[in-house]
Amino acid sequence: MGSRSFLTRRRFLGRASLSITGLSTGGIVLNGCDSPPPERYTQADINALATQREQEQQIRGKSIYGEHIYDGYRGLAALPWFGLDDAGQLLCIDDSIPAPIDVHCHLGMSVLFKPELDLQTKTPRVRHLLDCDAASPGSPFDLDIYANGNFSEEALSDLRAHTIAQGLWGSEYAATQTIPNLLREMDSMRVDKALLLPIKLGLPFGDTLTEDWRDAVTSMGHTNRLHPGLSVYPGAKSAIAEMREHAKRGARVMKLHPTVQRFYPDHPEAMHLYNEAERLGLVIFFHGGRAGIEPESSHPFAIPRHYEAALQEFPNVQFILGHGGARDGAAMLELATRHNNAWLGIHGQSLTRLEAMIQHTGGERLLFGTDWPFYHMGASLAKVLIATQAKGREKIRKDILRGNAMALFSSF
Numbered sequence: 001m002g003s004r005s006f007l008t009r010r011r012f013l014g015r016a017s018l019s020i021t022g023l024s025t026g027g028i029v030l031n032g033c034d035s036p037p038p039e040r041y042t043q044a045d046i047n048a049l050a051t052q053r054e055q056e057q058q059i060r061g062k063s064i065y066g067e068h069i070y071d072g073y074r075g076l077a078a079l080p081w082f083g084l085d086d087a088g089q090l091l092c093i094d095d096s097i098p099a100p101i102d103v104h105c106h107l108g109m110s111v112l113f114k115p116e117l118d119l120q121t122k123t124p125r126v127r128h129l130l131d132c133d134a135a136s137p138g139s140p141f142d143l144d145i146y147a148n149g150n151f152s153e154e155a156l157s158d159l160r161a162h163t164i165a166q167g168l169w170g171s172e173y174a175a176t177q178t179i180p181n182l183l184r185e186m187d188s189m190r191v192d193k194a195l196l197l198p199i200k201l202g203l204p205f206g207d208t209l210t211e212d213w214r215d216a217v218t219s220m221g222h223t224n225r226l227h228p229g230l231s232v233y234p235g236a237k238s239a240i241a242e243m244r245e246h247a248k249r250g251a252r253v254m255k256l257h258p259t260v261q262r263f264y265p266d267h268p269e270a271m272h273l274y275n276e277a278e279r280l281g282l283v284i285f286f287h288g289g290r291a292g293i294e295p296e297s298s299h300p301f302a303i304p305r306h307y308e309a310a311l312q313e314f315p316n317v318q319f320i321l322g323h324g325g326a327r328d329g330a331a332m333l334e335l336a337t338r339h340n341n342a343w344l345g346i347h348g349q350s351l352t353r354l355e356a357m358i359q360h361t362g363g364e365r366l367l368f369g370t371d372w373p374f375y376h377m378g379a380s381l382a383k384v385l386i387a388t389q390a391k392g393r394e395k396i397r398k399d400i401l402r403g404n405a406m407a408l409f410s411s412f
């Protein structure tokens, strides 16, 4: 329907890349034609991102919550809900907080050539992909900008290098992004359960994060707290069969990433997957909107209006729009409020934007997420606690941190 009819299969099958950060390493070239149809990506779309960046700089620290810049994640100990443990790590000390359910987590990745990575090992500290606590004092973290705005140029190039390393010789960051380390951080932040979102990268081999994460969680016996999801590559012949197999083994949520997997969320090949998701009772978790650090060539895939047909044509499928639409948050919020099968992940949004989301929705269908191990879980938790501190927002706090996720995943 509508804009979908402009698409051709040729344009759908873009180019896969080994990257969650937007650095194309080549991947499988399925097609050399990369330029989007004009209605897919307009000058207005380009301008909207530039405007978002400008406005964010102008208004940071100027909401009712004022400035919130901390010396690393440990610096969040200055907030009333946090302190430091004996090792000097951030600790949530307020036991009145509803135990959060984190709907947006990952583990360290080993793909392609599958470099050595033991997901069951414990190390003294986690190296988050934005490792704000590496030095003392920590590197500054501003709660009132989109989260990835806290990456310096140097940290971004580190991130790209480590992403490639995860497919080749192994990343020293990934080596710390393990199940015991995740559980330790969950305990320290009083997080009850976490959804693990693998991604199918479309690689010629070594593309088994769904299986690897599920097997590691199962063999450690943590299936009550960690819920591994599944991912398939849209357009792959085996996608439907893989969905069935993973669902049979207990996955409840399917992660799809329009910019990394380079597909339009309303393409017929993708719609086909939602149809099967409905049959299997799977929730779809989309990466939503433009993060701004991926290559511009992948921006067209994540423009909010391209998500609408999925929401509209599959009213019985529940869709989580990750990052609340990232830097397209305003348009994504508007879209989500028109569809009651749309849920917004809050991860990454600034305090100012989180406040807008709460005002707009009353907390309905907002979901707590942290994007661990990109960031410390405390960063997302702090924002929710600040934005729900006011009297009368107790229920909103509970809904965002826990209640909405419990309603969405009733068997948790």
Ligand SMILES: [Zn+2]
Pocket (backbone or CB within 6 Å): 104, 106, 371
């Ligand atoms: Zn993520």
